[in-house]
Amino acid sequence: MSVNPVYHQTSDILQEELSWIRSAKKDPERFGPLYKKYHEQIFRYIYQRMDDEDLAFDVTSQVFIKAMSNLHKYEYRGVPFSSWLYRIAKSELYQAYRDRKARKTINVESMHLFEMIEEFEEEDNSKNKNRLINCLSQLKDVDLQIIEMRYFEKRSYREIGEILDVTENNAKVKAFRAIERLKLLFMK
Amino acid sequence: MKKVKTLVDREPLGSDYIASKQNFESICTQVQQLTPTWKTPWFYGPVGLATLAVCISLVTVQSSSATEKPTPQAQVLPKSDVPQKPEIIEEDKILLVENADKVESPPIEKSVSTQAEVAKKEQVTLEKEVAEDINTQSKEREANIENKAQVITKRTVPKDNRFPHIAGYFTGEVPVEALFDADGIQLREGYTIISFDLNFYNGKSNVVESYRGNVIPSELKTIIRNYNVGNMVFITNIKAIDEMDRIFVLPAINYKLIH
Numbered sequence: 001m002s003v004n005p006v007y008h009q010t011s012d013i014l015q016e017e018l019s020w021i022r023s024a025k026k027d028p029e030r031f032g033p034l035y036k037k038y039h040e041q042i043f044r045y046i047y048q049r050m051d052d053e054d055l056a057f058d059v060t061s062q063v064f065i066k067a068m069s070n071l072h073k074y075e076y077r078g079v080p081f082s083s084w085l086y087r088i089a090k091s092e093l094y095q096a097y098r099d100r101k102a103r104k105t106i107n108v109e110s111m112h113l114f115e116m117i118e119e120f121e122e123e124d125n126s127k128n129k130n131r132l133i134n135c136l137s138q139l140k141d142v143d144l145q146i147i148e149m150r151y152f153e154k155r156s157y158r159e160i161g162e163i164l165d166v167t168e169n170n171a172k173v174k175a176f177r178a179i180e181r182l183k184l185l186f187m188k
Numbered sequence: 189m190k191k192v193k194t195l196v197d198r199e200p201l202g203s204d205y206i207a208s209k210q211n212f213e214s215i216c217t218q219v220q221q222l223t224p225t226w227k228t229p230w231f232y233g234p235v236g237l238a239t240l241a242v243c244i245s246l247v248t249v250q251s252s253s254a255t256e257k258p259t260p261q262a263q264v265l266p267k268s269d270v271p272q273k274p275e276i277i278e279e280d281k282i283l284l285v286e287n288a289d290k291v292e293s294p295p296i297e298k299s300v301s302t303q304a305e306v307a308k309k310e311q312v313t314l315e316k317e318v319a320e321d322i323n324t325q326s327k328e329r330e331a332n333i334e335n336k337a338q339v340i341t342k343r344t345v346p347k348d349n350r351f352p353h354i355a356g357y358f359t360g361e362v363p364v365e366a367l368f369d370a371d372g373i374q375l376r377e378g379y380t381i382i383s384f385d386l387n388f389y390n391g392k393s394n395v396v397e398s399y400r401g402n403v404i405p406s407e408l409k410t411i412i413r414n415y416n417v418g419n420m421v422f423i424t425n426i427k428a429i430d431e432m433d434r435i436f437v438l439p440a441i442n443y444k445l446i447h
Binding site for chain 2: 028029031032035036039040043044047051053057061064065068069103104105106107108109110113129133136137144
């Protein structure tokens with residue numbers, strides 16, 4: 001599985017990021033470098049779960065507004081700043097589903113569907129593809145979220161763990177259980 | 189309608205396009221709008237300064253009013269009692285100053301020196317008279333103040349009263365003079381106060397002194413007036429005896445002393 005180069009950072013980069021955060025805490029205008037660095041990541045995370053592009057940009061802006069106004073609460077825990085941003089993004093996303101009547105969306109590529117069907121040891125045809133799509137929409141939010149991150153966004157377990165605020169091993173277990181539940185639904 | 193919409197192979201957005209949608213300035217503006225006014229640094233500048241100015245002016249006004257308060261009383265009392273004396277004194281003083289000018293000016297001729305001696309003698313006598321006048325006036329003032337102070341409006345007390353009081357004051361604000369009322373601590377008829385404890389500040393610390401009888405000794409007047417006005421004075425452990433020689437301990441009296 002590929003590694004997200006923006007997420008996985010060396011300790012030097014993390015330290016540099018920490019210095020940006022410290023200066024941004026003193027002066028919010030200095031949040032600029034962090035905004036530039038993480039805007040695309042956060043937008044893609046939101047757009048992956050939405051069908052409206054404009055609304056996705058809007059929610060992304062809300063994420064950064066929240067982050068900037070709550071930056072004084074941020075505590076460095078040795079993980080990239082983006083894990084904190086992802087948590088804000090998740091909360092803003094759910095708020096958008098509730099308040100703005102945004103539609104929950106799963107964006108998948110045929111390739112990813114094919115990989116999953118292959119994992120289930122089933123034949124790759126349009127019927128199975130539609131069955132899998134139907135099963136995905138039936139999954140619980142928690143399971144769907146982890147499957148999206150692991151199989152559609154190709155995030156590492158470490159990254160998933162940091163975004164969900166769980167350990168890497170726990171993320172592995174959660175992903176395994178989620179895929180098992182999807183398989184059960186698929187095999188019905 | 190399905191709960192979740194599924195999109196397959198949606199056209200991906202390019203990084204350049206996403207980057208073109210970045211607008212950090214608008215984010216900053218919105219953050220500033222979200223921040224409550226009282227949290228912004230500029231708020232503490234003008235508002236803080238204004239508050240400080242108001243506080244300083246209040247303190248100044250209070251301190252000036254506190255220093256000015258006693259003077260009108262001191263001035264009003266003699267004016268009403270001795271209406272024309274101060275004016276006469278001022279005239280005398282003017283005369284004195286005029287004479288003094290005449291005396292201090294160097295004599296032009298020797299024959300004038302005798303006149304100067306006479307003027308000096310007159311000045312000395314005038315000085316003595318003025319000094320005497322001032323002394324008598326100040327004595328009169330003190331006497332007037334004391335007389336005024338001794339006039340206390342006693343409050344009426346119901347006959348079936350069960351609580352101790354001084355001059356009809358049971359609790360709360362009490363003039364210092366009322367505390368030293370000649371009748372002392374009173375209860376209803378048939379009861380006599382035999383002893384009590386007085387809690388007050390003697391200028392160094394809070395003290396509790398026990399007294400026999402029902403009157404607060406007048407020797408304490410100066411201490412009470414100097415150190416306890418505006419503060420609380422407590423009269424506790426008040427013991428009374430009835431006609432059957434039974435002793436009762438009465439409830440304490442708490443006073444806030446005022447002028």
